[in-house]
Amino acid sequence: MNDQEKINAALKAVSFVTGGQIVGLGTGSTAYFAICEIGKMVREGLQIQAIPTSEATRQLAIEWQIPLADINTVQQIDITIDGADEFTRDLQLIKGGGGALLREKIVASITTTQIIIADGSKEVEQLGAFKVPIEVIPFAVNAVTKRLHLLKGNATLRHKNGNAFQTDQGNFILDVDFGLINAPAALAKELDHITGIVEHGLFIDLAAMVICGKGDALEIYEAAKK
Numbered sequence: 001m002n003d004q005e006k007i008n009a010a011l012k013a014v015s016f017v018t019g020g021q022i023v024g025l026g027t028g029s030t031a032y033f034a035i036c037e038i039g040k041m042v043r044e045g046l047q048i049q050a051i052p053t054s055e056a057t058r059q060l061a062i063e064w065q066i067p068l069a070d071i072n073t074v075q076q077i078d079i080t081i082d083g084a085d086e087f088t089r090d091l092q093l094i095k096g097g098g099g100a101l102l103r104e105k106i107v108a109s110i111t112t113t114q115i116i117i118a119d120g121s122k123e124v125e126q127l128g129a130f131k132v133p134i135e136v137i138p139f140a141v142n143a144v145t146k147r148l149h150l151l152k153g154n155a156t157l158r159h160k161n162g163n164a165f166q167t168d169q170g171n172f173i174l175d176v177d178f179g180l181i182n183a184p185a186a187l188a189k190e191l192d193h194i195t196g197i198v199e200h201g202l203f204i205d206l207a208a209m210v211i212c213g214k215g216d217a218l219e220i221y222e223a224a225k226k
């Protein structure tokens with residue numbers, strides 16, 4: 001992990017933010033740098049409305065006096081800047097290391113230009129070294145764990161300070177080891193159909209661009225235009 005690489009990626013990403021936009025604000029240590037920069041731009045007069053992807057990000061946005069919008073009052077989000085736990089060059093992602101994957105995916109799903117920012121450690125040939133975070137309702141932990149076993153997924157209930165980690169929605173997170181994932185889209189579809197899973201951290205075809213800091217340079221990967 002390299003803070004300067006994160007900062008470089010964040011600075012490049014915020015250059016795509018323009019006045020009048022609805023801007024999705026991601027969650028995590030990389031998104032943090034983008035949010036602070038957007039805060040500075042707002043202080044200097046940039047007019048945007050922002051939609052945070054977590055309560056932590058909402059707090060940070062409030063500290064920077066970034067105007068917030070209610071997601072239920074907007075038709076779409078113009079641009080979102082968020083981090084990732086792993087990405088491949090074809091822009092498939094694992095997210096949810098910070099536990100905010102549900103709101104992150106809702107925001108991504110209504111975003112026109114989803115920009116992922118990362119340091120070089122997040123780039124992988126194949127997803128799966130990072131366990132896939134899966135948000136489950138507490139009632140379903142055992143049932144979902146068994147279903148995941150059938151998919152060769154080994155689930156561990158995430159803990160924090162000795163207790164089960166709770167998401168902003170009051171749900172739990174299973175961190176699931178599938179080994180290296182040969183077909184992320186197919187796995188994502190299987191997970192979509194398991195009762196008790198609220199959302200999973202495989203982000204398939206949601207990113208428009210990944211900006212990755214590599215030393216002093218940036219590597220930019222873009223999705224093929226649809």
Ligand code: 5RP
Nearest residue numbers: 028029030083096097098100
């Ligand atoms: C939170 C996320 C984060 O974007 C992801 O965990 C990356 O975080 P960081 O930038 O701190 O490495 O998905 O749910």
